[in-house]
Amino acid sequence: MTRENDLSIADRVNDSLQRRYRAEARFQWYGRIAIFLGLAAVFLLFADITAKGYKAFVHTQIQLEINFDTLEMGLPANPTADDMRRADFDRVLQLAIYDRFPDVSGRNDRRTLRSLVSSGSVYQLQSVLEANPELADTTQRVWLIADDEVDVFNKGYISREVPEAQRRFKDIQIGWLDDLEAQDEIRVVFNKTFFANGDSRDPEQAGILGAAMGSFLTMLVTLLLAVPLGVGAAIYLEEFAPKNRLTQFIELNINNLAAVPSIIFGLLGLAIFINFFGLPRSAPLVGGLVLALMTLPTIIIAGRSALKSVPPSIREAALGVGASHTQTILHHVLPLAMPGMLTGSIIGMAKALGETAPLLMIGMVAFIVDVPGTITDSSTVLPVQIYLWADSPERAFLEKTSGATLVLLAFLITMNGLAVTLRRKLERRW
């Protein structure tokens, strides 16, 4: 090796150093950019949905002077519930709104005028009168829910700058709204309807109560099935099972089921539960069964690792004072593993709560207005409601969809937060 050569190696290293440091810096930047992109996606997703959805929690109401004229409504004195149902509240509403805008004439304009308030307002008037029968034949100022197009305009989704021909909300309607605004007869308040109603074809009357109730019932079935079964299976596999072919096969099955696409569980539900066992379609019972099978692997895996983390000294101490194997596990190991199992169960339930695809297969996509009361009633669930609304053409449903998404995300964040807190609070390091 000559001196010249030696120098050239040192030089080559020195020369390349700059390049290598640049490569190092570049590499670090790749990482930073990746994290930034990931976080940007989180931020964008939440910002987009919040921006679209926060106004779903308020809605526009219009105040009208309603004369509960029993003659006009065809309501006899001392009306029964049946009379109330038959009474012509539409007529009263019509008169009230024509009175408010006496200048409006012509059939088309008057029809547009009537559609300022929601068509569901008649039921609102009916319930007002039912609750206060003494209001009959008096004139009352009542806040009525505005039509969805009024609501959309009033919340500023449609600009006045847009030429009239390009928007469905016409200048004449804007004029009426300005008039109402001047008299303080239009307001934007908390949207109780959104939380108190089931689904509806009218966006302003549609709410999430039906879907939330369906989700609750479905989750109830899932919880009652998946948690006992999952905990039982975890205990058996971790504590009792001999190491044999059967146990290995069960473990293989659990690991595979954890990775099977959720839609396949929907096919299972359709073919086995509905077609073979003849359980009702669209029911939370079947939905809960399918989701329970789907979450089972999650709960079993979490349960096993929780049992595994209980140190052998606990078992040995219990066995040492004469407890049987079963007593050791039920009285000593299981209570100590409970926080871990609970966390796993909550995370599994959160996954099930957000699941949509398998429920589409078993018919929980029907349009259902009634709020379900039992686990065999037809119903839908929150994620499916989001899917259904996202498909609706009305502009107002976009807001509802985002609003329902926010509610669903709030539930999920609460559940996951609960799981994390539980883990922090109850977890013991041995």
Place this chain on the structure above:
Amino acid sequence: MDLTSLLAALIVLSAAAYFLGLKKSQTIASNGGGITSLHSLPSYYGTMVATWCLLPALLLLAIWQFSEQDILQNMTLDSAIISDVSEDEVQRGLLINTIENIASGALSTDNPEHAAAAEYLGEIRSSSQSWRNLLVLAIAFLGSFIAWLQVRADKRARNHVETILRFALIGCSLVAIFTTLGILLSVLFEASRFFQQVPFFDFVLGLHWSPQTPIRADQVGASGSFGAIPLFLGTMQISFMAMCVAVPIGLFSAIYLSEYAGPQLRNTAKPLLEILAGIPTVVYGFFAALTVAPAIRDWGQALGLTTSSESALAAGAVMGIMIIPFVSSLSDDVINAVPQSLRDGSYGLGATKSETIRKVVIPAALPGIVGGVLLAVSRAIGETMIVVMAAGLAANLTMNPLESVTTVTVQIVTLLVGDQEFDSPKTLAAFALGLMLFLVTLLLNAIALWVVNRYREQYD
């Protein structure tokens, strides 16, 4: 007494049985020299009696509930109230449906035979219910009584209860096997019926997908062809795009977080990224369909490209975002599992940190990363809601990411949502697609688990 109150009665009975067993064992103990004279603790005697009150009764109830409907319906049809009951399965099904609807009041009828049959059905149903209640409660009493007679000082009650418990636990574990079996059977059975009508190779090698089965022979557009290649290609295309987003972002953020980031950044960025894993897929679908897809369409049009509003790109990109935490947490695990000694050796030779990562850590972790990516691919293939909401329905045979394609899962949903009849190839095709999906994801998972497990053993 309906089902709910029957179950409530059973629970009350079993509680009573528990106390009877407990009391009897305590009486035995106090007569015969204290609690140590018993084989088991008194509560075990109580549990034993309660178990034998509940178990047989519940078993009988389950069998009764399962078979009741069929037996009653057949009894109605065979009762000769309706003069001409055909032997045909379908006809019988229709008839019994009508009668059921009349009995429940959902339908009114002019046919006196139907009305009589509905009345008969109602009668035998209510008497069946009374018999059920009577028998279930009798079994519960009998079971508890026999178990109560067994309560003696030398009865090994604890072992008895523990054996029952162990069988119950085995039952819980077997649910996993039954689920897999159920999936396999349901998918295989319906798919085999499909392949009787459509040849297997026409399905997996056909280039044209249009599942409308004609009602009439001369119907317009009634091709009814089931060539699944466009679906497979569409699925692969969208999954590939998802991987193009998820793998670089997931991998690089995992590398940065585990090798470079300080604890503060790590503890904030990691949970924030993991939020993405907890977001329901329907939310991603909504985001893809209403925010990303229109944005891509507008950009495409601004650049003068013809862009479908259901472009594969939108679905693929959003699916990629969904999979980021999956890739990053799996890569994080395997990168952390690479022993520090390998890194130290590399630094000792004068390598920079990035050279160590690229030339030592990543090659060492590669099998694990590959396994993780395979798992992510199987997730992408099976993902449903994003593609249902953001990808199209038309089975185009195209590789252009700006055009709309359809996927296997989209077609399963489209074919099965709504009313279906279970003998048309259109409905059965969904199960054939389901079978393909199940097999492919199973294969990918098996390979991935094998690779990951093999790798894990390497440094242990």
